[in-house]
Amino acid sequence: MLIVGAGSAGSVLAERLSADPNCHVIVVESGPGPTDPRVLAQISNGLRLPIGDASSVVRRYPTVLTEHPRRDAQIMRGAVVGGSGAINGGYFGRGLPADFARWGLPGWSWQDVLPHFRAIETDVDFDNALHGSAGPIRVQRVSQFDGCTASFVNAAGQAGYRWIADLNGATPDEPLAPGVAAVPLNIDRGTRVGPGGAFLQPAMNRGNLTVLANTSVRRVRIADGRAAGVDCVGPDGATTLVADRIVLSAGAIGSAHLLMLSGVGPQEALRRLDIPVHADLPVGAATVDHPELVLPVGWAPTHGLPPLEAVLTTENGIEIRAYTTGFGAMINGRLDDPADRPHLGVALMQPTARGRISLVSADPDVSPAIEHRYDSEAGDVAALRAGAELARELVSPTTEVGATTWSTSQHLSGTAPMGLDVDPMAVLDPQCRVRGIAGLWVVDGSVLPAITSRGPHASIVMIGHRAADFITAA
DSSP: OEEEOOSHHHHHHHHHHHTSTTOOEEEEOSSOOTTSTTTHHHHHBTTSOOOSTTOSSEEEEEEEEEETTEEEEEEEEEOSTTGGGGTSOOBOOOOOHHHHHHHOOTTOSHHHHHHHHHHHEEESSOOSTTSOBSOSEEEBOOSSOOHHHHHHHHHHHHTTOOEESOTTOOOSSSOOOSEEEEOOBOEETTEEOOHIIIIIHHHTTOTTEEEEOSOEEEEEEEETTEEEEEEEEETTEEEEEEOSOEEEOSHHHHHHHHHHHTTEEOHHHHHHTTOOOSEEOOTTTTBBOOEEEEEEBOSOOOOSSOSEEEEEEOTTSEEEEEESSOHHHHHHOOOOOTTOOOEEEEEESSOOOOBEEEOOOSOTTSOOEEEOOGGGOHHHHHHHHHHHHHHHHHHTTTSOBOOOEEEEOSOOBOSSOBOOTTOTTOSBOTTSBBTTOBTEEEOSGGGOSSOOSSOSHHHHHHHHHHHHHHHHHO
């Protein structure tokens, strides 16, 4: 068994599959491993986002957020054992039961996924049938707010929004009403507890588990309709690894890029680059993310806290996020810039707009083109603007609110979605197998048929846990 990528899903897969001593698991990760002296200090501090210019644990990709006018941006992905789950803000909100019902896929109903959500976590705040008590990832919420988070929560309450005790407490019979809630966080006393540290690292002493860090996979070798191995470049040079089962867990960008480089993707685009086509599939054709508008506010920054402690959800599918400090302080720890202010993020959680990832070169070192196309659906733009106005109205009695700018939640998903046989956009079947290619799976944020109504990280970890059952049974 070979897993490409030791990110949020890949780390869980590696631990679960290697629990069988008869299964030899090799994990190939392009970024550094946990023994690299540069790594631990960057990825463990849950109060910072290690994505600044000096970071050695991220890969950066240019993207175009909107086309009219064109707004360019940069998105980051974790390039380290643990993946993006090792560098994010610790938001561990589950997808809603309604999200999985919309997928309409066998094996992915709420009843199917709930046991896996429970298995990955220990929720220290709730002890009931919805929450886990023995999983590796510790989940908790801030119980007392101060500073700008307290100002935001109070403003929402004064506007009539109810307090939601548990943002992960939805069921099919009792969906969550709009309201303000504490964010479930996988941050334990200031330390980020991501899947890499919680799942993969404790298993690394197993004799049947090998992790190859600083090793880049260039393409998957496919012969006679079957994945047979991967070409890599590592510290000792180029090599080819062979396996009877190969799983791409390189993230929504990385897995889609590898599929296309390997001849799995839109055939016309591949042929233009002289890449032999093994499967004509719509890889990257309908990507999705949570568009976000950002409003700086005049509250005093609240230092020494997670970047995001509370959110407001509305009946129109908007999530308003009260970030505790400015982006500069979040990323670089700088506290002396008066222009670096706390801010509100206004995100549309079920957007209609779809973007795309396109291959521009057969050279694996050339990043694919990424287009979010956030302004391609007028309804999305209108909903975001209405959400920004609501955010402004909520807090303007207590603070100044600056001009609105476009941003992104950096939740890119759906680049190789699962789907039924009749779905023309499905790259994978409901068990994460690549259509038309035997022995090849994708397990990460790529597989989402539609983006979840919460940040997708917890759902991606769950997907890794769930998909291990499919691969084991194959």
